[in-house]
Amino acid sequence: MPRAGMLPGGKPWHQKKSVMKGALEAASEFFELSTEHKEMFASADIQQPIRYDTSSRDGISTARSLLKHYANPLEDWVQFWPINPPTYRKKMGDYAAEIQGVSMQLMEAIFEGLGLGPLYLQEKLENGVQFLALNNYPQFSLCGDKVGLASHSDYGFITILLQSSAGLEVMHHEDNTWTAVPAIPGALHVHIGDNLEVLSNGQLKSLVHRAILNPDESRISIASIHGLSMDEKVHCAKELVDEKHPEMYKESSFQDFLDFLPSNMNNYKRFVESLKIDRDE
């Protein structure tokens, strides 16, 4: 077990806190620059496989802007990251590496809890996808929509989220009500994604969440999504399937999810619902 004052991953707490602070600074500087110099970010600075987007309604930029890029292994992806602000790659890289370590420790504990052993899928996760989604939300204004990001569940096994101020809300499975997740300085929020629901054969459920605009200030969140590599299929762990607990979900890969998204997302609250095997047929 981690000692008090330490997070899994080894570094003392105060060092991790400064890594988190650095990531929020880098994200905030990136979004400031990208708003001021849209043309620069539409061309040279941003290449595939990185995506920068901003949405506006009736010409007013009410909704979030976002930057998405891969992060693991860092040495393969960092070359695609923004070169401006100049500190971006260092600060976000330190954060990404730290969080990848934290995710490995959390996955060990989760697999142990499921009875699969702490080393289950370890190598595949070490070489798996880490996907960073940086979100920049404007302050809530009375004329706009209060929802900055509509309800969804994340793909992958777990998401580790850092928020600059409050805005994240999570939905209870039992009654579909929303609870706000407080923004505690230096705290990370972790939730379960669709892959872990499939792998655990339904023992764990992916969490539906959304982002609400903050009435007092603009807000940044950094979601780090952890999963297997792009084409690797995730299926129910065979150790968790028996006569009493038949396989509940079809297998799928990250790539299947990306292919599914554009046309189907409106039909399902969570991607994982499209994978459910109907046993009444």
Ligand SMILES: O=C(O)CCC(=O)C(=O)O
């Ligand atoms: O901004 C937030 O708090 C949530 C972000 C999120 O859910 C995502 O990027 O998938």
Ligand SMILES: [Fe+2]
């Ligand atoms: Fe999410």
